[in-house]
Amino acid sequence: MKQRPLKSSSSAVEFDPAVFLASAGLGRRIIKVKVGEALFSQGNAAEYVFYLQTGRAKLTVVSGSGKEATITLLGPGDFVGEESVAAVAGLHMATAVAITACTALKISRAEMLRVMHEEHAFSDMFLAFLVSRSMRIQADLVDQLFNSSEKRLARILLLMAEFGQPGEPEKLIPRxxxxxxxxMIGTTRSRxxxxxxxxxxLGFIEYNGRIHVNKSLLNVILHDQLFEHNAVGAALFPGQPEKSSLTKRQSKAKMPA
Structure with a gap:
């Protein structure tokens, strides 16, 4: 009896998440989104997950009274609409709108669930993204609760310029x-x-139609006091300088009982 030849393990094509997310296929297609167009809108059925290949977008919510708020900004490598893979399909709780021309991979709920279950490399990558997104949301909440509006603005600009991320920061952020x-920072346009x-x-940014972020802007969020050694010699905040949190604690400790 002739034995059947064994299949070589090298003949099996290894799954590559990067290739999957860069190409169209069964249950997924590449779409182009113009500036101001929505990938999906608040209240739409959550049936697709989007992977942003190029461009920038923002995630916004509208209250019952019609007030709109921007939750976060999205960039290349971000998933959005991940609520579509919840156990029970529901509705999108926010709107994703392109702020620059975007290219995105639109993945159906069924295909997203399939690849998550069958391809561990993809599910590991997607889980890492969700954890990172959760940490970012927590950091945003802490920033909103404890930092001044000046620090919140500096942090948003640095995040948009991708300081602290692998590779060179973009510096010139989208319009x-x-x-x-x-x-995004919970203040007024005039502020x-x-x-x-x-x-x-102070030389932290350059602004001529688009914002060019300099690394020196990190000083705003890394220091708890005014920039006494800044070569410009100008205070960041108008009026009397506030005491740092350390100085405040020392002052309280010296107060008589």
């Missing part, structure tokens, strides 16, 4: 309105305008 920045002008005078 974004002061109203959107104000929504954003004031601090943007202050950052520009």
């Amino acid at each position: 974004i309105s002061q109203e959107t920045l104000a929504d 954003v305008s004031f601090f943007m002008n202050r950052f520009r005078k």
